Amino acid sequence: MVSANPSRSGRGGDASQNDFETLKRLIHGKLVDKLDLSRLGDLEGDTLRREIRLVVEHLCDTENPLLNRAERERLIEEVLDETFGFGPLEILLKEEGIADIMINGPKHVFIEKNGRIQRSPVTFRDNDHLMQVLDRIVSKVGRRVDETQPMCDARLPDGSRVNAIIPPLALDGPSLTIRRFGSNPLTLEDLLRFGAFTPEMVMLLEGASKARLNILVSGGTGSGKTTLLNTLSSFIAPDHRVITIEDAAELQLQQEHVLRLETRPPNIEGKGQVSATDLVKNALRMRPDRIIIGECRGPEALDMLQAMNTGHEGSLTTIHANTPRDAVSRLETMISMGGIELPLRALRHQFASAVDLIIQANRLQGGPRKVTHITEVVGMEGDAVIMQDIFLFIQDGIDEDGKAYGHFESTGVRPSFMDRLEQAGVRLPSNLFSQRTLGY
Missing domain, CATH: 3.30.450.370 (Beta-Lactamase)
Structure with missing residues (x-):
């Protein structure tokens, strides 16, 4: 029996905390010795946790009956977390x-x-x-x-x-x-409430998704790219076959017909690796309506552009970049990293033909996340990719809490893809693109 009573000084002193940890390790060790794995294998998760809890409670009372109620409950929960979960995490x-x-x-x-x-x-x-x-x-x-x-x-x-x-x-x-990605992902309504974008911007994004425009979500680390991708996917028709490709599966799509693919690292012998490029090539043989790549990091960017250009309209992907213009440069660099030697003009033409819309997400000072650009890729002029901003977020300053604030604007530009939206049955208000400041 452990004689120390950690309840007398809570978490305050190091000695008391050490006694608590010693007691926890002792009880956890005795729990492992007592477990009948052959019998427990037939129990479901919640039932199993209840059964083990009874054993832990008995061990607590046996090893240190002087624990107060709060310390006893804490000890039980931490032992259960060590047994079933991720410990202190x-x-x-x-x-x-x-x-x-x-x-x-x-x-x-x-x-x-x-x-x-x-x-x-x-x-x-x-x-x-x-x-x-x-x-x-x-x-x-x-x-x-x-x-x-x-x-x-x-x-x-x-x-x-x-x-x-x-x-x-x-x-x-x-x-x-x-x-963190919660078990209940942020919804469109949540993002509107947080001011990530405005209803007018959502109307355009919904129409673009329904009209099967190819969309690139660009942004820095922690800017909300994956959340935006999940939101955009909510506009995909339920009868479309969607294939997702990720390094670590984290997309939470709500459609029924979703096939999730995940890359695989090499084994201990350095063999067996399956890259995103391999999965994109395989996905093209799986009769997809849309392909979603969680993040373009390397040569798979070219395969994604080719897929967008060859009948898989409405595909989505994300990329690390600070502005829509930077996103083009990043794609060029990633494709070059794969050892594919394409003339710069041909590569940019491939991009301009494949991508219709760039959504730029940024995390501003103090933490707020905003869609700062919705930009149309118009085409090529000479060797340059021509783009035009449709909606913008303009930062006005920093408030007393250190958070950036600003306003959204419609630039007054009417997208050239409006015919495609109308052919898909999408009707947007006639004044949606008039130049003005937008509220949210």
Whole structure:
């Protein structure tokens, strides 16, 4: 029996916290010894947790009957989290409003909440404890992280994106970066309420999706590209066959007829890798109505453009870029990285023929995320891709809380693809594109 009583000083003193951790490890070890895996295998998740909880409660009462109610409940929950979940991470994953979790070794955990980064009191015992949690995360999606492959992309059951890097590359211990995607993705109404765009902009995006325009979502890290992609996909007709291609599956499409594909890293022998380029080529043989690439990162960009040009209208993808013009340059660079030597003019012509609309998402100072440009790709003039802005967000300043604010504008430009929208049965108000400031 552990004689220390952590309840007397809560989390305040180091000695008390050490006693608590010692007791927790002891109970967790005895729980593992008591588990009858052959019998538990027949139980469902909730039933199994209830059964194990009874065992943990009995062990708590046996090992330290002096625990007060709050400490006893905390101990039980943490042992259950160690057994079924992701240990100390579970506390942060259950907390509403956390956008990112950044773990810089076992003792330095930071979160982003309400647009601000702050340190969390949550810690791990040591590097081994953090590695156990990390192994549990990556093994659930058939991946691994070890000295031979010290970097890894994975995902949590709710779709949240996980990137991990471990020693010897990470000098201060295993490091995890988790981009949260809740089990209930943000809806169109949520984004309108947050002021990410205006109803007028939504009308255009809905019409463009229904008319099967090819759309490129551009933006920096954390700007909301994946959320925008999910929102745009809600406009896709339910009878369309959609194929998604991602490095780590995180899109949460609402359609019934969705086939999700995920890349695969090489095995321990350096073989068996399946790249996004391989999946795009295979997807073209699977009778897709639309192809959605979670993010273009490399040579698959050319395959995506060719797919858009060869009968797979209405396809969507995202790219890391700060402006619509930068997005063109980024695509050119990525295609060149694949060793494909195309004349610059031919490559730009391919882009101009394939992409109809660029949606630029940016994360402004203080955290607000806005659609700052909706830009039409008009065509080519000489060696240059011609684009025109339809809607813009203009930043007016920074408020007293350090957050950027501004307003949306319609530039007065009427898109050249309006005939395609009308042929698809999309009717937009005649004054939608008149030059003015938009409210939201």
